[in-house]
Amino acid sequence: MPASSSPSSSASTSPKSDTASSYSARHLSVLEGLEAVRKRPGMYIGSTDSRGLMHCLWEIIDNAVDEALGGFGTSIEVVLHADDSVEVCDTARGIPVDIEPKTGLTGVEVVFTKLHAGGKFGGGSYAASGGLHGVGASVVNALSERLDVEVDRGGKTYAMSFHRGEPGRFADRPGGSGSKKPDSPFSPFENGSELTVIGKTPKAVTGTRVRYWADRQIFTKGATFQTDDLVSRAQQTAFLVPGLTISIRDERPAALAETEDGLPIERVFSYEGGISEFVDFLAPDKSITDTWRLQGSGKYTETVPVLDDKGHMVSTEVARECEVDIALRWGEGYETVSRSFVNIIATPKGGSHQAGFDQGLLKFLKQQLDANARRLKIGNDKLERDDITAGLTLVLTVRLPEPQFEGQTKEVLGTPAVRAIVANVVAKTLAERFSSSKRDDKAQAEAILQKVVSEMKARIAARAHKETQRRKNALESSSLPAKLVDCRSNDVGTTELFIVEGDSALGTARAARNSEYQALLPIRGKILNVQKASVSDMLSNLECASIIQVIGAGSGRSFDLDAARYGKVIIMSDADVDGAHIRTLLLTLFFRYMRPMIEAGRVFAAVPPLHRVVVVNPGSKPNETIYTYSEQELQGVLAGLRRTNKKYQDPIQRYKGLGEMDAEQLATTTMDRKGRLLRRVKLEDAENAGRVFELLMGNDVAPRKEFIIDGAGLDRERIDT
Template sequence: MSSDYSAQHLSVLEGLDAVRKRPGMYIGTTDSRGLMHCLWEIIDNSVDEALAGHGDRIDVTLHADGSVEVGDHGRGIPVDIEPKTGLSGVEVVFTKLHAGGKFGGGSYAASGGLHGVGASVVNALSSRLDVEVDRQGVTWAMSFHRGTPGVFDDSAGIGPDAPFTPDPQGALRRVGKVKRGVTGTRTRYWADTQIFAASASFSADDLVTRARQTAFLVPGLAITIADARGEEPVTTSFSYEGGISEFVDFLAADSAVTDTWRLQGSGEYTETVPVLNDAGAMVPTELTRRCEVDVALRWGTGYETVTRSFVNIIATPKGGTHQAGFEQALLRTLRQQVEQNARKLKAGTDKLDKDDVLAGLTAVLTVRIPEPQFEGQTKEVLGTGPVRAIVANVVSTALKERFASTKRDDKAQTAQLLEKVVSEMKSRISARTHKETQRRKNALESSSLPAKLVDCRSTDVAQSELFIVEGDSALGTAKLARDSTYQALLPIRGKILNVQKSSVSDMLSNAECAAIIQVVGAGSGRSFELEAARYGKVILMSDADVDGAHIRTLLLTLFFRYMRPMIEDGRVYAAVPPLHRVVVINPGSKPNETLYTYSETELQNVLTALTKSKRRYQEPIQRYKGLGEMDADQLAETTMDRAHRTLRRVRIEDAEAAGRVFELLMGNDVAPRKEFIVDGSDRFNRARIDV
């Protein structure tokens, strides 16, 4: 690099060039998450129209050619000329950063789009974007190629590779007529493969989840998702009238301790913001803002906490001032109630912790404010300060009214709630005391661990691995195959208890479950501490058959329900033992070659390739029915040796969806499981059954 550094070395990126140069600044990443974020930006514009009372339907289509289309029946993007730029409203929205109708101009009281960069960023990161607007009885159209307006020649087919002619004037085209009063916007775009990773793709599941969530948050809004990428198009529609109360009922998986309570209120605050005056200058102006708070919540018998927070229907997964105020009010109010009823509840002088209050809580928190301050374009954290006090006051006031109610149902539910939170507090204190007295102080105190544990010598947690193996026969082979420096073994006898349909006491009294929790050494449930785990990896090593898959599912159920941070931190793996061993006969004195395959399809491909190359192999092909059939060298080479093995990491991409699947497949309710099996029987591939 040259040591010279002068003004000529500085770069000034104009307009959308800055977006294409640094896309991560606007959409976070350029993988599938960034791709989905672009789609949310377009969908949220349509939702903002519905929030403003214009239009009650949004249609999203994932086309087979990789493009996506979003249509609504809102007012339509303005098509007249914006006086300052001399450009049409459509071109301003799609080509100018920080331009739009959500900067306090009166078009939207509360909206999710705030920065004026959503549509223009999507346009900049698209190889082609087409927009159609229905207004004034006319359908107007405009097209862009990587942010530049122009016209595509679609005579040979519609797509981003069609011949493109730039139009410096950016003229709107009249392409049709509509009835008077019919308005709306349709946007179709192709994400630019120069920007996004080749592996990036639209997730239909994420889209459906987001659509369902939005339908809950905007009662009466109908959202339809059409996925035309597969062999058969799949269409899903959502529309709810009950709002966030229905959302809470949908999210809650455990039995109810209280009904779904609705806490509503509002408050005002002042905020100094720059306002554009008639002369075109930004003048600091003190404005009075109104914050509308709407909360739906209920407590259940479980200990998991499910909270969703939103600002103007935009999800804030990392919380912010509104969520901080909500949690503060819950803790303060319930602490006061417990103190007032301490003798009756036998609570003593101990104080509730936030975790005690949040255990078993399912809540949806929404606030509506004009021009909220988010941290970053991805809008994951609300930063508007005064909202905290307003939310805390609304929640605290509504909860106190509920506890003061003389209605029989309210009195019974509040009493059950206080008993639950006090029970959680006592369990936490008891677990902490037990852990402090029972936890192994150093690596030498291993006498309390199960006798069947074959521990490793290393005390380096990051390097150590715990293999949970199926049966004593597999244990014998694994002992010889392991590296005793860092690989520990814990055998289990067959199928452990299904903890999804068992109580905590039943789980702890089960020898196999208790042994696993004891060996991991970090506790269970709410008292689980990831930092105390004795092993950096936990590897489930079961036979490659139906029974082995069932055992692995039962073990995953145990980890998901009682040691979930291990899965969330990516420390739980499934071993991948081979199904077949193919010995290739080499001519002469050259030693034979051994190949391992992991599926019937892979085996057939290997045999076909050997036959084509006229190479011989020993018959019959060895089929491993269990880990015990391997010798130590084979098990080490294929399943345990770090240099050659394959591991499948167990992930929780969507803990809520995973929880529903575990409850469906492993829970107490038989009818939904039976329905699931019957409905899926037609799609099941019998060849996949291990016989």
């Protein structure tokens, strides 16, 4: 990238002198590495869309985070300015401002213009960091139309500016930071760079401020900073670095337009509890254990190329240390939530540290089950990984120098020695917990074993019933419940299963249904409350087992939505309190053990009418029938009839149950696709739904009592408790 690419690349007005300065040896040496970045940006930041833009921002933020990891600096502020620039401020040590002897440049210029240079390259300043190659700041600089850096260090404030990677001066108009523009006239340094002193600060005050404007010649037109992604990762980072405060402020016009007062929204994250708070934040269910911390370390050696005094790379065996910090807890549910990190870099696809955790946990719990096999009544059952991770919420972090990743994306840790170190830490720290004499530790250890055994037995039971949970052909239909009234069609896209309340409703529904695609399954009264019951109790309950068997897709972790025998499941209960109770119990069953059916929008509640109004027409004109679904709607209909002087049969028929309808009425109002009304059951927020189910159907009575009293508007003092 010749410096002459900028119209204002020289202060001289002579074309000849302009060309001479642009192609001086100094400029070529500064730009030779960054030119490759501008020509092939995808090699360094992945893409030139919004993802690449966010990658650049996180390169700058991670520099500040690495300082905080090293114990320097406690706050990072990110500001998305209205002029499309972004600024990152920290209170760390500040970039070195002295001269680097090999290049003769200040530390600031080395960091922002030299690839593979910085404190992370060679392991001199950072024991464990997110950056590997020391290219982050220089790459961001190369891909920025303008970058300004200010450093507070040694009682002074230093400043330097860059234009597409080249150091120099911008001729900004007076007016403070708001007057800084990426298109201001720019003059590159010709003989030597100058790190300008622009102010004084107390000697105790240190830090770095980087503000840059992404180069729109590089990034696509629609590339923007994604606030949601920024906030999410900032919160995650604050969890991983206890005591670090990260604030995000969006001053862009689009963001201000979404606020009521037109002021920028600032999000601030700080967590003293670290990954323990992270686990509590991630956990989707009610806990059966406290959040445990498993911490330890291990040493290993590896052979790596090291730069010697002569500038040669020499293979050298170096000693390393890996620090392990794990937070975990088990909950009542069966979902597994796992996050793993290496030096705060997320590794969503795991790697050697995740494999070590799985190995250590599985081996330890197998030993515990073998030692307690008779008491836990395990028999010959074999433990599997899914049995121990059901209901587990885990945050796994390791810190080590120069980690090896598989591929450019850093999604998989490849350092082999980490596996054994993590496995040993897990086994050792869990053994201390399980052998503890504290009452709480003993109770929680027992709860984990009971949970694991319950999941193991549920998996084995589900596997045993797997074949019976598939749609049977004519020769196999006898294995389905005898009370199922099946349909003829095998097309899952059109078939419907009606779960009806009682045999009386079944008789009417059998005559009202379309036997081609509508199946009926009667249940006897109120089914088991599965929110309180164990998995084994649920599977042994006749009504619950029949529903799971008829739907044919399994239950819990083994549920396979594609294997479901019906496209829709419709709960058809009476429009009274008992009917609502039965519907709640059925929805609890679906929520806990067949949740994908609800998430796919395939579970419905039928809406039968409450009233039947017969309008008497004069003469030979047939009477008209109107169905209403609430008391308010009924009064509105009657008022309308009175206004138009129409007569209706009195008394109004009120349906107390589905059994009071004849087949024609049930078909017209509730089952016929042309005229029925269905209410789709949705899960807008599974966690909130889980809390509501726990409140209404769980073991804890006190919160449910409070809910009922508050909802009923009763006077507490008048209740005999």
